[in-house]
Amino acid sequence: MERLPGFRDFYPEPLPHSDVSSIEGRNFLFARWREMARRYGFAEYDAPPLEPVELYTTKSGQEIVNQLYCFTDKGNREVSLRPEITPSLARLVAAHNRHYKKPLKWFSIPQLFRYERQQKGRLREHFQFNADIIGEPTPVAEAELIALLIDSLRAFGLTSEDFRIRLSSRGAWQQFLAQNQVPPEHHESFYLVIDKIERAPREQTEQQLKSFGLSLESVDAFIENGAPTPDLEQILANLSNRGLADYVRLDYRVIRGLAYYTGVVFEAFDQKGNFRAIAGGGRYDNLVKLISNNKVDLPALGFGMGDVVLFELLKDRGLLPPLAPGLTAYCLIEDEQLREASLSLIQTLRDANVQVDYSLTPLKPDKQFKRALESHAEYTVKLERNENGTLSARLRNLASREEKRLAPSEVAQAISRRA
Numbered sequence: 001m002e003r004l005p006g007f008r009d010f011y012p013e014p015l016p017h018s019d020v021s022s023i024e025g026r027n028f029l030f031a032r033w034r035e036m037a038r039r040y041g042f043a044e045y046d047a048p049p050l051e052p053v054e055l056y057t058t059k060s061g062q063e064i065v066n067q068l069y070c071f072t073d074k075g076n077r078e079v080s081l082r083p084e085i086t087p088s089l090a091r092l093v094a095a096h097n098r099h100y101k102k103p104l105k106w107f108s109i110p111q112l113f114r115y116e117r118q119q120k121g122r123l124r125e126h127f128q129f130n131a132d133i134i135g136e137p138t139p140v141a142e143a144e145l146i147a148l149l150i151d152s153l154r155a156f157g158l159t160s161e162d163f164r165i166r167l168s169s170r171g172a173w174q175q176f177l178a179q180n181q182v183p184p185e186h187h188e189s190f191y192l193v194i195d196k197i198e199r200a201p202r203e204q205t206e207q208q209l210k211s212f213g214l215s216l217e218s219v220d221a222f223i224e225n226g227a228p229t230p231d232l233e234q235i236l237a238n239l240s241n242r243g244l245a246d247y248v249r250l251d252y253r254v255i256r257g258l259a260y261y262t263g264v265v266f267e268a269f270d271q272k273g274n275f276r277a278i279a280g281g282g283r284y285d286n287l288v289k290l291i292s293n294n295k296v297d298l299p300a301l302g303f304g305m306g307d308v309v310l311f312e313l314l315k316d317r318g319l320l321p322p323l324a325p326g327l328t329a330y331c332l333i334e335d336e337q338l339r340e341a342s343l344s345l346i347q348t349l350r351d352a353n354v355q356v357d358y359s360l361t362p363l364k365p366d367k368q369f370k371r372a373l374e375s376h377a378e379y380t381v382k383l384e385r386n387e388n389g390t391l392s393a394r395l396r397n398l399a400s401r402e403e404k405r406l407a408p409s410e411v412a413q414a415i416s417r418r419a
C-alpha cells in the first residue's frame, strides 16, 4: 500500500530513504517558529482540521476553492479539510473576541491540505506557521508582523543575502484600476492575472489584460514606477527604525492569490529566485465581518510560512543542524543477574529527568555498546557487583572516554552536573 501522491511520511533519524521526511527536521522548524512567535508576544491557538465547506467557498476565492479536499460527511454536511487556517481564525475570533483585549496577536502551526498539481515546493499537504494581528487598523501592525516574519527567517541563520520581503498594496492597485475604469467586480480576477505575471508567458498575460481593457505596457509601467502609498511609507520607516530595512523592498508585482486581502500584501522570496514563495500574507479587514454575518467587525492581517520551501532552502544553504536527537545515557546490562537492579537504576535516572535507554532483552555486550553509539548517547552506565556484594556503577563519558566508579545513588547527580 503506497501513500497518496503529494503527502509525506515522517520518519525518525537516521532516514531510511531519500523519499521520506524527517520528523526531527519538522520539530526543528516548529520549535524555532514557536520560540520566535512567543518572543514577539503572540499566543498559540488551533482549530479543527475539518470545517464546513462554506467557510472557504465564499471568502477565499476561486483558486483555493478549486483545490479543496471536500466531501459530504455521514450527516450530509458539506465539509472540507482546511486548505488554510485564516477563515477558521476569523471564525474563532468572531465567536469570542470580547473575552480578549485588542489587538490580538495569535499564532498557529496547522497542517493544511490543498489538491494542487505537485511540483517543487508544493505538495498536497504542508505545515504552515501562521501569525496574525486582529483589531489594529494602522500600519504599525503590518510593521510588527513583517518584523516577526523577518526574525523567524533570521532565527534559522538566513540573512538579507538569502531572502527578501516584497511589499505591495492592493490599495495602490485599486487606484490604478479606478484610473483605468476597471469596475470593482473585476478586481479579483485581475489580481489573479498579476499574481501569475512572473510565471505566465507574456503573450498570455497580454491577452488576459486586454479583457480588462488594459495594456501590458501600462501594467509594466505601474510596476516599474509605482511610488509607495502612505501606508507603505510608514511600514518602511518603522522597519528601518528597527534596522530591518535591508530585508524589505517595494514590489507591486506581488498582489496575492487569495480573495480576502484588502490592503497591504507581501511575500518572502529567496534572493537567488530558485524557490517558490517562502511566505505570504497581508491585511484582510473584511473577513471577520463576512464570516460572522456582519456581527463582528475587526480589522486583521497576518502571514503564513510553509515548511516545504523553508526546509529546502535551509538544506540548500547548509543551515540544517545535525537532526539525529541525542540520548543522555545508555545503560549496559552485561550480566543478566543485574537486570532488576539496572531497571531500578534506569527508573531513578528517568525520575531525575535523565534520558536513558537500554536493551529490552538480553544482548551481547558489544552489540549493546554499538546501540549506545548509534543512539548518540553521551554516557554509558553499567552496574557491577563488588567483591563484598554491594553494587557500584561505572559511568563512562563517550566523548572524553573518562570513566568513574560511583555508588548507584550518585549517578543521576553526576550526570546532571555533567561530571
Ligand code: HAM
Pocket: 083, 084, 085, 086, 114, 116, 121, 122, 123, 124, 125, 126, 128, 130, 131, 132, 258, 277, 278, 279, 280, 281, 282, 301, 302, 303, 304, 305, 306, 307, 308, 309
Ligand atoms: P498562501 O500564500 O496560500 O497564504 O500560503 C502561505 C505559504 O504557505 C506559501 O508562501 C508557501 O510557503 C506555503 N504553501 C502554500 N501552499 C503550499 C503547498 N501546496 N505546499 C507547500 N507549501 C505551501 C495563506 O495560506 C494565507 N492564509 C496566509 C495568511 C495568514 N494570510 C493572512 N494570515
